[in-house]
Amino acid sequence: MLLLTCPCCGVTAEETEFAPGGEAHLKRFGPGSSDADYESYMFNRKNPRGVHFERWRHAYGCGKWFLAARCTMTLEVFGTYRAQTVEPPAEIVAAIKAKRPDWEGFA
Amino acid sequence: MSELAQSALPGARYEGFVTVTEAGLRGMITLRGDLSAMAGAVKDATGCAVPALRRVEASDGKAVAWMSPDELLILCDYADAPGLAASLARALEGQFATVANVSDARAVFTLTGAQTGDALAKLCPVDFGTLRTGDIRRTRAAQVAAAIWVSGEGEMTLVCFRSVAQYMFDLLSRAAAPGSEPRLYA
Numbered sequence: 001m002l003l004l005t006c007p008c009c010g011v012t013a014e015e016t017e018f019a020p021g022g023e024a025h026l027k028r029f030g031p032g033s034s035d036a037d038y039e040s041y042m043f044n045r046k047n048p049r050g051v052h053f054e055r056w057r058h059a060y061g062c063g064k065w066f067l068a069a070r071c072t073m074t075l076e077v078f079g080t081y082r083a084q085t086v087e088p089p090a091e092i093v094a095a096i097k098a099k100r101p102d103w104e105g106f107a
Numbered sequence: 108m109s110e111l112a113q114s115a116l117p118g119a120r121y122e123g124f125v126t127v128t129e130a131g132l133r134g135m136i137t138l139r140g141d142l143s144a145m146a147g148a149v150k151d152a153t154g155c156a157v158p159a160l161r162r163v164e165a166s167d168g169k170a171v172a173w174m175s176p177d178e179l180l181i182l183c184d185y186a187d188a189p190g191l192a193a194s195l196a197r198a199l200e201g202q203f204a205t206v207a208n209v210s211d212a213r214a215v216f217t218l219t220g221a222q223t224g225d226a227l228a229k230l231c232p233v234d235f236g237t238l239r240t241g242d243i244r245r246t247r248a249a250q251v252a253a254a255i256w257v258s259g260e261g262e263m264t265l266v267c268f269r270s271v272a273q274y275m276f277d278l279l280s281r282a283a284a285p286g287s288e289p290r291l292y293a
Contacts, residue, residue, distance in 0.1 A: 008175065008176050009160065009161060009175065009245075010160060010161070011161070011244070013232055013233070013246070014232045016232055016247070017232055017246055017247060060245065060246055060247040060252050061175075061245045061246060062174070062175035062176065062178075062245060063175055063178075064175060064176065
């Protein structure tokens with residue numbers, strides 16, 4: 001079971017109060033981009049065994065989207081942060097590095 | 108306003124180790140927008156300040172509840188709601204905000220007794236020991252969304268969608284059945 005803290009309302013709740021939204025930090029390419037870019041935006045997902053960044057929505061609470069960093073293997077949550085973030089903030093990266101020193105970093 | 112207006116389950120009441128009562132018609136107005144920009148209009152309409160995170164401000168029969176970073180729920184008398192919504196809409200004219208009278212879209216239940224937290228803990232993934240008087244927590248009760256407000260000592264008010272009022276009443280009644288107290292909090 002995941003315990004997530006919603007950064008919008010500060011509530012820490014278990015995962016049944018949230019709705020998962022798939023991988024975070026997907027980059028959508030604009031007009032003029034190649035079909036390969038669109039395909040990778042549409043279909044290619046990292047699906048790692050370990051550190052993963054995800055979108056979640058506090059569906060039964062304040063209704064807001066936010067992002068979470070967690071481990072897919074141990075279900076450990078490293079931190080949650082605002083959805084209006086294009087890449088993991090420094091404190092989240094530091095928290096992951098502290099617990100997973102061999103993590104290769106966000107790419 | 109129609110005199111045919113009825114609450115979802117008029118007079119519904121269950122007495123177990125917690126008493127569950129359908130609270131009857133309550134005026135409810137949903138207000139969305141930038142909370143700090145709406146503070147003046149909220150104060151004029153209700154006499155309440157904009158509540159802090161997950162708090163409820165009450166004064167003189169009206170209450171304002173924090174629902175999300177851009178949403179407030181105003182509770183008032185049922186008959187006052189259309190007028191209050193209209194005056195709020197006038198006060199917020201030109202601002203990026205919406206006002207909606209949702210009185211008829213919701214059902215309200217009052218739970219009374221020393222063990223309200225115990226009854227609700229069977230239904231909601233919430234530690235009710237952390238809630239103080241005046242706190243509001245939006246969560247789920249079994250399969251439906253609910254907002255639970257600690258409205259006084261030994262009293263909780265639960266707001267849910269009207270369409271699930273019967274379901275909610277059955278849930279609460281079953282959870283409050285005598286002899287089934289989990290004794291988590293009291």
